[in-house]
Structure formats: structure tokens, C-alpha cells
Amino acid sequence: MDASAYLHFDRQCEAAFSFYARTFGGDIVALLRWADMPGGGAPAGMENLVMHAALKIGQATIFGSDVPPARYAKSVGFGVALNVDGDDDAERIFAALSEGGSATMAMSETFFAHRFGMVTDRFAIPWMVLHRKG
Secondary structure, eight states: OOOOOEEEESSOHHHHHHHHHHHHTOEEEEEEEGGGSTTSOOOTTOTTSEEEEEEEETTEEEEEEEOOGGGOOOOOSOOEEEEOSSHHHHHHHHHHHHTTSEEEEEEEOOSSEEEEEEEEOTTSOEEEEEEEOO
16 A cells, blocks of 8 residues: 545646656656546636646655646645655755745754755645655
8 A cells, every 4th residue: 555645736737747847856657638538528728737647756656636726725734745865855855845935844953854844835735845864
């Protein structure tokens, strides 16, 4: 068994996943548009938006989609944790996610991590970036 985050976007999924692929060094392994849905079931005005995307980062996969406006709500009550291999990666990724977003906890050393910080990116997704101790 494994678990993955499935992120909802307000018409920004493709831009977000392209940014995440560059920033995290991942690969977009799936990108389906609402217009690709068999039977023409795309919500009006969303045909060219993303119905389902998958981003492979190391052994993990993050999924996402543009949701219809009536179903979209900003993300609350969770954060996607990125466990990185070094302090430099933690600092670089945190800085990239912070551009146009807002840091909710500055990058610093903690009792459990060499580097740890929390940020909500410009796409309204909350992240926790850490380089764990031990």
C-alpha cells in the first residue's frame, strides 16, 4: 500500500505541475484534459484544463486536477511534506515555493530536522520542506 496527495487547483494545474517538475526535478507522467473524457462530459469552459495529472518525484507520485469552480476550495488542514536529501536542496526548494507565495514558518534547524520550513505557494498549496535528522 502507498498513499499520495491529490491536489485541487483553480485553473492552474498545468502551470503548477510544470513548476513543480522543474523545482523538484520530477517528471509529469500523465496529463489528461477534461476534453479527453470519453462521452464529452467536460464541464462547460473547462475543456482545455487538466482533469488529471501525475508528477513522479523519486519514489513518490503527486496527483492533481483543475476542479470545477463550484467544487473548488482553498487547501486547509494539511501540508504536503517534501523530504529532501540535503540542506542546499531544502533551501532552494523552499525559496522557489516562496516566490509569489507566503512562508508560514521560516526555514530553520529544528530538533527533528537540519532544515525545516512551511510555505503556501502561489498556487495555494501548503508545503513542508525538510531535511530530516537521522
